[in-house]
Amino acid sequence: MNEKNISLIESAFKEYYFNRFDLIHVPKRATEREFGYQKFNSGMIRHLAIKNDKELHLLLMKEIPSDVYCSNAYYTFPNLPMSEKDWKGADLIFDIDAKDLALPCRKDHTIFKCSSCNSSVIEFQSQCPKCGSTKFETASVMCKNCISESKKEVTKLVDILTSDFDIKKEEIEVYFSGNEGFHIRVTNSDYEPLGSQERADLVDYIMFNGAIPESFGMKRQNNSKSSLPTLEEKGWRGRIAHRLFTSKSKTPKITKEIISSGYTAFQVQLEEIKKTMGVRVDPKVTMDIHRIFRLEGSINSKSGLSKIQCDNLDSFDPFLEACLLGDDNVQILADCPLQIKLKNKKFGPYKNELVSLPKYAAVYMLCKGLGNAI
Secondary structure (H helix, E strand, O other), X not given: OOHHHHHHHHHHHHHHHHHOHHHOOOOOOHHHOOEEEEOOOOOEEEEEOOOOHHHHHHHHHHHOOOEEEEEOEEEOOOOOOHHHOOEEEEOEEEEEEHHHOOOHHHHHOEEEEEOOOOOEXXXXXXXXXXXXXXXXXXXXXXXXXXXXXXXXXXXXXXXXXXXXOOOOHHXXXXXXXXXXXXXXEEOOHHHOOOOHHXXXXXXXXXXXXXXXXXXXXXXXXXXXXXXXXOOOOOHHHHHHHHHHHOOOOOHHHHHHHHHHHOHHHHHHHHHHHHHHHOOOOOHHHHHOOOOEEEOOOOEEOOOOEEOEEOOOOOOOOHHHHOOOOOOOEEEEEEEEOOOEEEOOEEEOOEEEEEEEEEHHHHHHHHHOOOEEEO
16 A cells, blocks of 8 residues: 555554543453554554553554454463463454455455556456456445345344354344455353364354254165154254244145155255355354454554444444544545545546545545555
8 A cells, every 4th residue: 555545544643542432442351362463565463462442542543553352362471472361261253344245246346456557447357458468356335135145144144153162142242344255253251162173163063164953853775764854843843844834824834845856955954044044254263262353442454444343233334433533624636536425425437536525435435445645
């Protein structure tokens, strides 16, 4: 990112951190956690120990980081190298991102930016119409459908965590990630000791990975003796029963049809069910017991929006509630071929135009690579 863009963004971030200390706090058991941060055009700085809000706020004002992180893990010595930290356990964390959902709407709001001349186009082309380059970078502008579909995944995840893992709703924290998805943290201490492999197994269960017909009573041989799950059962067997039968009266007929179709047909059916019923989380995030996770209240440098907790997921509007930078006007050269809506205001499309925008909109475009400060 060029220096003028960094200067404008850092100024907006510094103003935010100074004015919104009320949103930015160290999490529980802060003295046992590792902190880290990045600055624009710089690498990650990790293995920091921060004791309280005062130390955190001082770091934010002094360094003006592009991104701030905190470990989900607890350590005896969080500021030492990884091999010496003495890992004690970790919160369960999940990342649900719209880019991983393979939504058809993505093609309508993905922008291709030429790596040579920086011109932007919406539809993918084999070469840049302006300079002929064949190298492109992509930028995505989130839409309401992306957020809506991501919320559905969060709802499915919370349902499985509460009903299958005996986790209380008050132990589940849901955050908008600050870009195009949601972060979920579970603070139930029973799950803190789980290692990476156990968390991988848990994710497989949540995603409905590796489901086999035998788990649902279908036999490979002599499938006439198969016994499919019932509507009264719990967990995935109960979910699959509700998906297959919908009601008790239809169960005998549908059971007979499934069994007569055979093992392979049922296996294919389970794979189709996985696409809609399995929760699409990023497994690498949950498996990583040493991960540093974006700090709640901090700004996501990919968008200029804040990571904030969703008290009411259904009504939560990130375009409004997570858009917290200043609204004084700044001038940028905008090259944004799509219309963007933030704080109930519409901006663009712009084609290499000098425009005066509220700071929150200007920073959003700069973070997405869709403009330049002047």
